[in-house]
Amino acid sequence: MMFSFLKHVLSSDFFQGACDTHCHILPGVDDGFQTSDLAIEALQLLERQGVRKTILTPHFMKEYPDNVKSSIVEKFNIFQAKAAKSTQIELHLAAEHMLDACFPEHFKNGFLTLDNGGVHVLCETSYLMCEPNVSQMLYDIMLAGYQPVIAHPERYQYASKEHYRRWKEKGYLFQMNILSLAGAYGQPAKLKSHEMLCKGMYDFVGSDMHRIDNFRKFIPKLRLSTKEIEQLHRLLENNTALFK
Numbered sequence: 001m002m003f004s005f006l007k008h009v010l011s012s013d014f015f016q017g018a019c020d021t022h023c024h025i026l027p028g029v030d031d032g033f034q035t036s037d038l039a040i041e042a043l044q045l046l047e048r049q050g051v052r053k054t055i056l057t058p059h060f061m062k063e064y065p066d067n068v069k070s071s072i073v074e075k076f077n078i079f080q081a082k083a084a085k086s087t088q089i090e091l092h093l094a095a096e097h098m099l100d101a102c103f104p105e106h107f108k109n110g111f112l113t114l115d116n117g118g119v120h121v122l123c124e125t126s127y128l129m130c131e132p133n134v135s136q137m138l139y140d141i142m143l144a145g146y147q148p149v150i151a152h153p154e155r156y157q158y159a160s161k162e163h164y165r166r167w168k169e170k171g172y173l174f175q176m177n178i179l180s181l182a183g184a185y186g187q188p189a190k191l192k193s194h195e196m197l198c199k200g201m202y203d204f205v206g207s208d209m210h211r212i213d214n215f216r217k218f219i220p221k222l223r224l225s226t227k228e229i230e231q232l233h234r235l236l237e238n239n240t241a242l243f244k
């Protein structure tokens, strides 16, 4: 019975040494943090929770045409130097690739992978509908020797169990958004995330942090069963193993 083992994640050293594999903390480039001061405050908050590494994953999508590899690398280097004066947290740069019309261009430029020049490519689709080319794009990523990691699968309203089954069958990895478990994206995403976590369907976990308020509001609402906590530990280990 799920609620017979309630545990307050933040009351423990749960995130000690953890790596966050998804956030929008690189300031002024997407719908995430807009100033470097707020971005540094977010890093300090994660650091206080014990997080040791954070992978910054700005949106690469048609809504942000200026986000291309070269300019983002430049902005990351500037931010990293500034952040290093106020926090010890280790920063890495990747991108969250929307599988939209701009995707082939980013593919051509070379991916900013989750694992620093490794093979893990973070991808997302629209929440409402699966564009017809999504399957082909995911397949092309795999064919080129990369490993697609699908961000927050629980949040895709169109996705049925059959969708998830097919994606897993193709070998795509799933990254859970931790705030989904706490209800930050509504009841359907919350239920799906708990179910998928219990079934061991996830491979990684990320905060997908866009602002501090949302994080502060929903993290304390996390209530997990013992089984879910074990699964979450496994995902945190996978996160860390990205850099081994």
Ligand SMILES: [Fe+2]
Residues within 6 Å of the ligand: 022, 023, 024, 096, 151, 208
């Ligand atoms: Fe994201």
